[in-house]
Amino acid sequence: MIEFEKIYKGVAEGDYLLLAKAVSQIENNTAEAAVLLQSLLPQSSPIIGITGPPGAGKSTLINALITTWVNEGKKVAVLSVDPSSPFHQGAILGDRIRMKDWYLHPQVYIRSLASRGHLGGLNMAMLSMTTLMQSAGFDYILVETVGVGQSEVEIASLADTTVVVLVPEAGDEVQMMKSGLMEIANVFVVNKSDRPNAQVFVNHLKQMIAENTSSQLAPAVVSTIATEREGISDLLKAIEAHQLAMQDGLQKKEMYFNKVVQLIMASKMNQVDIEKVKTSLALECTKANFNVFKFAQTFY
Numbered sequence: 001m002i003e004f005e006k007i008y009k010g011v012a013e014g015d016y017l018l019l020a021k022a023v024s025q026i027e028n029n030t031a032e033a034a035v036l037l038q039s040l041l042p043q044s045s046p047i048i049g050i051t052g053p054p055g056a057g058k059s060t061l062i063n064a065l066i067t068t069w070v071n072e073g074k075k076v077a078v079l080s081v082d083p084s085s086p087f088h089q090g091a092i093l094g095d096r097i098r099m100k101d102w103y104l105h106p107q108v109y110i111r112s113l114a115s116r117g118h119l120g121g122l123n124m125a126m127l128s129m130t131t132l133m134q135s136a137g138f139d140y141i142l143v144e145t146v147g148v149g150q151s152e153v154e155i156a157s158l159a160d161t162t163v164v165v166l167v168p169e170a171g172d173e174v175q176m177m178k179s180g181l182m183e184i185a186n187v188f189v190v191n192k193s194d195r196p197n198a199q200v201f202v203n204h205l206k207q208m209i210a211e212n213t214s215s216q217l218a219p220a221v222v223s224t225i226a227t228e229r230e231g232i233s234d235l236l237k238a239i240e241a242h243q244l245a246m247q248d249g250l251q252k253k254e255m256y257f258n259k260v261v262q263l264i265m266a267s268k269m270n271q272v273d274i275e276k277v278k279t280s281l282a283l284e285c286t287k288a289n290f291n292v293f294k295f296a297q298t299f300y
């Protein structure tokens with residue numbers, strides 16, 4: 001059983017061994033993890049989701065943000081979700097290399113998580129881990145996800161501030177935004193602004209935002225060249241402005257509500273033996289009088 005006080009002390013001293021062990025327990029959804037999570041103290045350090053299509057520059061931006069915060073004496077935790085696809089191996093290796101300066105830094109904790117294989121679900125694991133990082137004394141928690149599917153959108157919705165990273169030639173991404181990213185973005189970053197037509201895209205994006213959101217909730221649009229650290233201070237300002245705007249309490253309440261709903265769903269699902277559902281379904285669904293509602297109810 002890992003005691004929270006010991007994790008906290010370790011983090012304060014830049015020793016992340018116990019924290020890493022706790023993270024593994026959360027991944028495996030152990031009984032110890034459940035006890036640990038219930039002993040956490042409330043904390044309000046911001047959770048910032050960084051999402052967007054593959055290769056948009058999320059990790060490079062995170063690298064730049066870490067540099068700024070570490071220089072200010074802050075502690076930063078980074079959780080990144082590996083898409084678990086063989087096609088992404090290169091990108092993951094790239095991540096490691098880009099963030100390599102930080103892997104052994106006492107103010108920085110970085111952990112990659114597979115997008116599959118979490119007992120209780122990735123969302124549940126992510127929610128638990130980010131809350132653990134908050135309580136353990138990190139000043140900023142960054143969560144990198146590749147924004148290509150609904151699950152990434154859901155993970156992003158667990159963040160206090162969600163940054164959606166796009167690139168100037170993002171024709172398809174505009175479609176993608178329509179399918180959910182538009183609703184979750186608090187800040188849009190148009191990265192790789194060194195590319196031609198970046199300004200045209202920024203204008204197009206602003207127009208889309210104006211058409212789709214009320215001005216009060218309109219997400220900010222920031223241009224960056226992450227590799228040159230250009231626009232990073234604007235991005236920081238936009239994140240801070242959103243954090244401030246959240247303090248009216250309403251958004252915070254809605255976020256807690258989302259989290260509680262996710263926890264309830266996860267715990268209800270934990271009571272269901274999915275393998276049993278599968279084997280039983282294989283038998284039942286071929287029967288002439290099979291009814292999906294009746295069948296599901298046997299597991300309620």
Ligand SMILES: Nc1nc2c(ncn2[C@@H]2O[C@H](COP(=O)(O)OP(=O)(O)OP(=O)(O)O)[C@@H](O)[C@H]2O)c(=O)[nH]1
Nearest residue numbers: 053054055056057058059060091191192225226227
């Ligand atoms: N020209 C240019 N290249 C950039 C910029 N930002 C990042 N890159 C490059 O784009 C590539 C991908 O950057 P990453 O930071 O790994 O992108 P990512 O979004 O984290 O990628 P995944 O995690 O694989 O989805 C790298 O080769 C970066 O050097 C930029 O502002 N301009």
Ligand SMILES: [Mg+2]
Nearest residue numbers: 058059095144
């Ligand atoms: Mg990355």
